[in-house]
Amino acid sequence: MSDMILYFIVQTGFVILAAPLVNGIIKKIKALSQKRTGAPVLQMYYDLFKLFKKTSVVSDVSSWIFRVTPYIVFATAVAAAMIVPVTTLIKPVWNTGDVILLVYILALGRFFMMLAALDTGSTFGGMGASREAMISALIEPSILVSLITVGLIAKSTAVFPIMTFMQTVQNPLIHPVYLMIFCALLIVIIAETSRIPVDDPSTHLELTMVHEAMLLEYSGRSLALMELAAAIKQLVFITLLVNLFLPHDQLIGIHGIAAIGISLLIYLAKVFIAALLIGIVEVNTVKLRLFSIPNLAALSFILSFIGFLQFFAFGG
Amino acid sequence: MLLVLKNIGEQNNLFLAAVMLYLIAAVFALALMKHHKLCNLVTNTICMAAALIGIAAAILRISTDTILTPVTIFESRITFLFLEIKIDQLSAFFVLCLSVLVLCVSIYSIGYNSHYYQKRNVGFFNFLYASFIMSMLMVIISGNAIFFYLSWEAMSLISYFLVIFESEHEENRRAGRLYIIMTHLGTAFLLIGFMIMFAYTQSFDMFGSSELIPEMAKNLMFICFLIGFGTKAGVIPLHIWLPYAHPAAPSNVSALMSGFMIKTAIYGLIRFVLCYLQVQQVWWGAVILCIGIVSAVLGVAYAIMEHNIKRLLAFHSVENIGIILIGLGVSFIAAAQNNDFLSGLALVAALLHTFNHALFKGGLFLGAGSLQYATHTKDIEKLGGLIHKMPVTAVMVLCFSLAISAIVPFNGFISEWLTYQALFLNINMGMAGQNILSILSIAALALSGALAAACFVKLFGISFLGLPRSDDAAQAKEVPLAMNIGMGILAALCLIIGVFPAVFVKLADQVAGSILGASVVETLQSGFMSATVPLAVSENSIAPAEILAALAVVILMVLLTLRLCFGKLKARKYGTWDCGFESINARMQYTATGFSKPIRIVLSILYRPGRKVVIEKGESDYFPKSVKYQVWTEPIFEKYLYNPVIRVLKSGSEKMICLVQTGSVHVYLLYIFISILALMFYNRVV
Known part of the structure; x- marks a missing residue:
């Protein structure tokens, strides 16, 4: 029972609280690389706090879909966070953490987000939803092929067994199979979290925006929930990436609460590295034209497919 | 109640009672032709009663293992020509599928048909409707190939009349023509298959053994059945009739056609290939898997481009048949390799998706009917804002849309998850071809799922959300209660199966177990029966009920926390952001x-x-x-595959007529002479 409570606290509380920090770090890296001081790392917390208090404006064209969507999107992000463990030292008590479920539960949130964008009758919303539909369709095959390939090696599709298995692999990234899949997943993450080169989180220009266009009509508390949900989703994907390909739990010799504490600290360090990586990618690339994204998605799919071929069709 | 029925002992009687009730419904429809309202009410009520009996009979049959004695309903002097009813668990499962759908569609029809009153011959329509259901039921419960063939033909012909029911539009007549040509092309192949069967075994018994048939003939039979049933199922490239015929038929009929009629082909494939021929070769499964992949991806890809709501849904039927075939393909591959567990699992996935598709696609076609009833258009570009005018319909169409996009927590996800698991287990070290095919199927499933979501965001978002795009949409009203009840039952079932899948998986498992001899559920971990226990394949498990509970808890916690920390939600109504110009239209x-x-x-x-x-x-x-x-967009298959063939056939037959019919009596006498010679020669040889 105590395990269960600990798992839920760490998986939800910890992830929800840490999620905005990642955005802060990425923004800081971008600012520093441009010789600016930039906003404080904790800026997103201040923004969220402010937005939660504000009155929201609701379009009079919209229906109940527009109003419930922020809660559904937030709930699916948190549910996804419950599926992807931040450390393998706490055993998840609910055994429903499946990679296929992870993808389809995020699809629920996305479905409602796209509907809400169309709900207000605003052209921006339609544009964002239409682009999001395209990008998600292109990226879905590669995310499932790469996660299932890792699952095949670990002989399970559930996230926790896969992660436990990866702890036993010495330096996964020197194996070509894992390297391919790591790269494929990195592209997936960039696309799923609406970052450069797929989407630009800091723009509000109708020519370029995708995710922001869908949120355009939101304000106040609803906006805060949507932003926080996006940050949680980003952290969930980063967690998946770092815990699969940079395993660390086998390095900790001891057991118990202390080990969990150490594990969480190392996890935070890894998240910091991943944020650094994403920040560097974001600084060094430009946003792609919308119709060049298929090439990027194809690259991701081919990487994951080659990873699969290497191991399962031709052995080792 | 169920126990009493069981004690009667003769479950066959229940199935026969259902058939008889449909017949009575058809007769009543004709008898009460003059009184539109009464006729509609009576016919549909009798159909509902028949459906309820069908559901009870099917559930009883699936849960008992006893072999029922076949019932002969017609005998003739010719030894092989007799009509016999034989119901095993597979038939019963499809009867269940049909009966659930018929129950809901009949309730819906009470309201829907009201727009035909005093305009069309409601009696004749209901006559066709009831006899169509009866013919589908007979296809499923027929015990030999002759009876199967006759019912199949009846089903095709009656559905043809239903397709051209609104025959004043040229496009409907064209759709009917295309449909009847394609469906007979398929039936011809089935007939060849049955003839090969008879040639070697001297019987049309499809429950018998196929040991006497040599290997090559079995391969040939498989190809005939694949083309024959593939045409009815609408797999690519034999799908071209589907996007024309489904929109042409009245919506309640399209719900039956798309929800069940195309599934009779799936029944046929399982019955004749898996049960009768006992899958001999791995390539049979591989071919079906490839067809499944192509149909799943291309079906949804074409659906996205359609703005006629019923054509869009018709293309989605192609997609879902593809998904069912992916499951079936894996099942056939595993059966050929004697891997009973995997074969059973894949078959369970395919059967469950068949059932699920009947529910949500039937529901979506009914939803399309409601939209047409309220706005008189099938074009979604002319709709918009209907969520305010038709709130109940909107909620139900949203449920079906989520279900068909395989989104948690609806039933589409459960069967797709099982299909993913079957594909996952189909990948083993070293078998390159099979592995590549399986991982491509996984990619295809993922792609079709995401594209389906995109498509249904479009369908729901454009037709129900935003501002109305035409006067018809602006003046729409909620449809009659009966229509909403019919759809509501289907929507509730979609959610129930999605949240508590175990019972339904168990049902499909008993059917698969009766075919393959091994139960999947028993070899799986943890008890499958109780609703809260997760679905588990090996160590992989999902528990949709827990997921739903988690989502609900999170939402409640958020509402509570925000309320406590930041006070009551303050919201102000204002126009949509219009960039400072005049208001948005x-x-x-x-x-x-x-x-x-x-x-x-x-x-x-x-x-x-x-x-x-x-x-x-x-x-x-x-x-x-x-x-x-x-x-x-260009219809590739029609332009590059069918049109050239039609052109060659047409010019070829024109030339043949000139050659054969010369107009000279001498030549005709020569023809007669040659025919007599040929017949005499044939008699000598045989």
Whole structure:
């Protein structure tokens, strides 16, 4: 029972609280690389706090879909966070953490987000939803092929067994199979979290925006929930990436609460590295034209497919 | 109640009672032709009763293992020509599928048919409706190939009359023509298959053994059945009749056609290939898997480009048949390799998806019917804002949309998850071809799932959300209660199966177990029966009920926390952001064409889109009088596959007529002479 409570606290509380920090770090890296001081790392917390208090404006064209969507999107992000463990030292008590479920539960949130964008009758919303539909369709095959390939090696599709298995692999990234899949997943993450080169989180220009266009009509508390949900989703994907390909739990010799504490600290360090990586990618690339994204998605799919071929069709 | 029924002992009687009730319904429909309202009420009520009996009989049959004695309903002097009813658990499962759908559609029809009153022959329509259901039921419960063939033919012909019921439109007559040609093409192949069967075994018994048939003949039979049933199922490239016939039929009939009639082909494939021929070769499964992949991806890809709601749904039927075939293909591959567990699991996935598809696709066609009833259009570009006018319909269509996009926590996800698991287990070290095919199927499933979500966001978003795009949409009213009840039952079932899948998986497992001899559920970990226990395949498990509970808890916690920390939610109503210009109107919204444009461009190699812009110039170039924009996609299969074949056939037959019919009596006498010689020669040889 105590395990269960600990798992839920760490998986939800910890992830929800840490999620905005990642955005802060990425923004800081971008600012520093441009010789600016930039906003404080904790800026997103201040923004969220402010937005939660504000009155929201609701379009009079919209229906109940527009109003419930922020809660559904937030709930699916948190549910996804419950599926992807931040450390393998706490055993998840609910055994429903499946990679296929992870993808389809995020699809629920996305479905409602796209509907809400169309709900207000605003052209921006339609544009964002239409682009999001395209990008998600292109990226879905590669995310499932790469996660299932890792699952095949670990002989399970559930996230926790896969992660436990990866702890036993010495330096996964020197194996070509894992390297391919790591790269494929990195592209997936960039696309799923609406970052450069797929989407630009800091723009509000109708020519370029995708995710922001869908949120355009939101304000106040609803906006805060949507932003926080996006940050949680980003952290969930980063967690998946770092815990699969940079395993660390086998390095900790001891057991118990202390080990969990150490594990969480190392996890935070890894998240910091991943944020650094994403920040560097974001600084060094430009946003792609919308119709060049298929090439990027194809690259991701081919990487994951080659990873699969290497191991399962031709052995080792 | 159930126990009493069981004690009667003769479950066959229940099935026969259902058949008889449909017959009575058909007779009543004709008898009460003059009184439209009464006729509609009586016929549909009798159909509902028959469906309820069908559900009870099917559930009883699935849960008992006893072998029922076949019932002969017609005998003739010719030894093989007799009609016999034989019901095993597989038949019972499909009867269940049909009966659940018929129950809901009949309730819906009570309301829906009211727009035919005093305009059309409601009696004749209901006669066709009841006899169509009866013919489908007989296809499923027939015990030998002759009876199967006769019922199959009856089903095709009656559905043809239903397709052309609104025959005053030229397009409906064309659709009917295309449908009847295609369906007979398929039936011809079935007939060849049955003839090969008879040639070697001297019997039409499809429950018998196929040991006497040599290997080559079995391969040939498989190909005949594949083409024959494939045409009915609408697999690519034999799908071309489907997007014409389904929109042409009245909506309640399209719900039955798409929800169940195309599934009779799945029944046929399982019955004749898996049960009768006992899958001999791995390549049989591989071919079905390939067809499944192609149908799943291309079906949904074409659906996205459609803005006629019923054509869009028809293409989604192609997609879902593809998904069912992926499951069936894996099952066949594993059966050929004697892997009973995997074969059973894949078959469970395919059967469950068949059931699920009947529910949500039937529901979606009913939803399309409601939209047409309220707005008199099938074009989603003319709709919009209907969630305010038809709130109940909107909720139900949303449920079906989520279910068909395989989104948690609806039933589509459960069967797709099982299909994913079957594919996952189908990948083993070292078998390169099979592995590549399986991982491509996984990619295809993922792609079709995401594209389906895109498509249904378009369908729901454009037709129900935003501002109304036409006067008809602005003046729409909620449809009669009966229609909403019919859809509501289907929507509730979609959710129930999605949240508590274990019971339904168990049902499908008993059917698969009766075919393959091994139960999947027993070898799986943890008890399958109780609802809260997760679905588990090996160590992989999901528990949809827990997921739903988690989502609910999170939402409640968020509401509570925000309320406590930041006070009551403050919201102000205001217009949509219009960039400071004048207020937004309906024409400024995104259209369905616009919504699907990115996908049209990305997949332009598939669609070969074209466009035409006609500008009528005004006084100044900057103020044209009118601009017409037209965009279309090319139907590749019709243009490059069917049209050339039709052209060759047409010119060839014209030439043949000139050659054969010369008009000279001498030549005709020669023909007679040659025929007599040929017959005498044949008699000598045989």
